[in-house]
Amino acid sequence: MINNEILTNYSRDSEIFSQITTDVSHNPFGLLISSAMNPGVDQSGLSADVPVLGSDLILGSQSLVSYVNGLSDEQARDLTPANRAELVRRLAEDGWGKELVEGASWYVTELDMIKKLYSSWKPSGAFLAETESIVDDVALYLSSNYDLSDVKKNWKSLPALEKEKFLEGFLQQQFSIMKLDAFPKIQFTHFDSSKSQFIPNGTYDHESNTVSINLHPNDLNSNSFVKAVSTAFHEGMHSYQAQLIDKAAKGEFNSVSPIWGDVLMLWVNGQDNASIDATRWGDGYQQNPQEAQAWSATDWLRESMGADKSGLYTWSCSSK
Ligand SMILES: [Zn+2]
Numbered sequence: 001m002i003n004n005e006i007l008t009n010y011s012r013d014s015e016i017f018s019q020i021t022t023d024v025s026h027n028p029f030g031l032l033i034s035s036a037m038n039p040g041v042d043q044s045g046l047s048a049d050v051p052v053l054g055s056d057l058i059l060g061s062q063s064l065v066s067y068v069n070g071l072s073d074e075q076a077r078d079l080t081p082a083n084r085a086e087l088v089r090r091l092a093e094d095g096w097g098k099e100l101v102e103g104a105s106w107y108v109t110e111l112d113m114i115k116k117l118y119s120s121w122k123p124s125g126a127f128l129a130e131t132e133s134i135v136d137d138v139a140l141y142l143s144s145n146y147d148l149s150d151v152k153k154n155w156k157s158l159p160a161l162e163k164e165k166f167l168e169g170f171l172q173q174q175f176s177i178m179k180l181d182a183f184p185k186i187q188f189t190h191f192d193s194s195k196s197q198f199i200p201n202g203t204y205d206h207e208s209n210t211v212s213i214n215l216h217p218n219d220l221n222s223n224s225f226v227k228a229v230s231t232a233f234h235e236g237m238h239s240y241q242a243q244l245i246d247k248a249a250k251g252e253f254n255s256v257s258p259i260w261g262d263v264l265m266l267w268v269n270g271q272d273n274a275s276i277d278a279t280r281w282g283d284g285y286q287q288n289p290q291e292a293q294a295w296s297a298t299d300w301l302r303e304s305m306g307a308d309k310s311g312l313y314t315w316s317c318s319s320k
Contacts (some may be wrong), residue, residue: 051086051089052082052085052086052089052264052268053082053255054080054081054082054255055080055082055083055085055086056080056082056083057083057086057087064087064090064091064094064110064113065091065109065110065113067087068087068091068113068116068117069113069116071116073120076116076117076120077120077122079117079120080261081260081261081262081264081265082261082264084117084121084264084265085261085264085265085267085268087113087117088114088117088118088265088268088269088271088274089268089271089274091110091111091113091114091117091273091274092110092114092268092271092272092273092274093273094110110273111273111276114274114276115276115284115287118265118269118276118284118287118288118289118292119284119287121265121289122315123262123265123289123292123293123315124258124259124261124262126258126259126262127258127259127262127293128315128316130259131293131296131297131300131315132297132300134174134177134178134237134240134297135297135300135301135304136304137177138173138174138177138233138301139301139304139305141170141173141177142170142229142304142305143304148225148305148306151166151225152225152226155223155224155225155228156222156223156224160215160217160222163215163222163228164188164215167186167188167213167215167228167229167232168186170229170232170233171184171186171211171232171236174232174233174236175236175239178236178239178240178243180239180240180243181243182209182243184204184209184210184211184236184239185208185209185210185211186210186211186212186213187210187211187212187213188212188213188214188215189212189213189214189215189216190214190215190216191214191216191219192216192218192219193214193216193218193219193220194218199214199216199219200212200214201213201214201219201220201221201227201231202214202221202231202232202234202235203235204235204236204238204239204242206238206242206245206270209239209242211232211235211236211238211239212235213228213231213232213235214231215228226302226305226307229301229305230298230301230302230307230310233297233298233301234294234295234297234298235294237293237294237297237298238290238294241266241290241293241294244259244263244266245263245266245267245270248260248263248267262289262293265289266289266290266293268289269288269289269290270290275288276288292315293315295310296315298310
């Protein structure tokens with residue numbers, strides 16, 4: 001996730017998407033993370049060639065692209081997490097350092113294969129249940145501490161500082177429910193989203209561990225309580241994902257964990273060239289594993305508040 005700011009937006013007409021970095025000065029597959037994903041592998045002189053732990057792909061004489069392209073729907077769905085992550089890693093690596101030119105066929109083809117691997121991925125039941133449990137606890141916190149219909153009605157007219165205080169308290173509670181070791185910094189921005197379609201409603205930055213929420217008076221977050229809580233929760237979910245990846249990197253859980261395969265997908269999605277850019281792929285953005293989990297969880301929370309789902313990408317709950 002180096003240089004990869006995860007951006008979120010619920011307004012389809014003002015979307016902003018994570019930028020694909022063209023900085024080739026660092027290894028696209030960070031030493032720390034690769035080391036944790038490949039325990040026992042000598043990391044000295046590590047290159048992007050180190051395979052994902054547990055993958056056992058045999059491409060034979062096929063190229064990477066033709067191998068993925070040739071997978072039937074069923075075969076794509078049944079890939080092991082390690083093989084799926086490894087295919088994404090190698091596709092992204094193929095794109096690494098090449099000129100990212102709109103319409104260049106090698107690049108579009110490889111991204112198209114990554115999209116196929118993301119859209120055919122289903123999270124584990126354990127990950128769905130863990131996500132669901134966070135949503136349930138956050139929903140319970142809201143419903144037992146606030147008269148939600150009252151807050152919804154009065155949100156727009158609340159002074160800005162009161163809005164910030166509410167969202168700050170909400171996020172602190174969410175971080176605590178998610179059992180984060182390092183609570184992210186929270187910052188409020190005030191960009192006028194009516195002036196540009198490229199203003200994010202919220203962001204999470206892994207490197208600085210910071211959640212940002214836009215609260216300009218013209219911003220949807222400022223005018224709608226559901227929107228504001230959705231944005232905050234969604235960005236908070238990205239900090240949870242970041243912690244899972246960091247924990248894996250520190251060796252705090254490993255491949256026997258029931259959510260290991262899910263963390264692999266979150267991890268590989270954060271690597272350079274492995275993020276589906278919606279300016280090319282439209283709804284493919286929501287199928288980025290990091291977005292699929294965050295959007296789905298946010299929709300479950302919206303549902304619990306009696307609000308419409310965004311409907312952009314929703315996994316089924318594990319038990320509902
Ligand atoms: Zn997001």
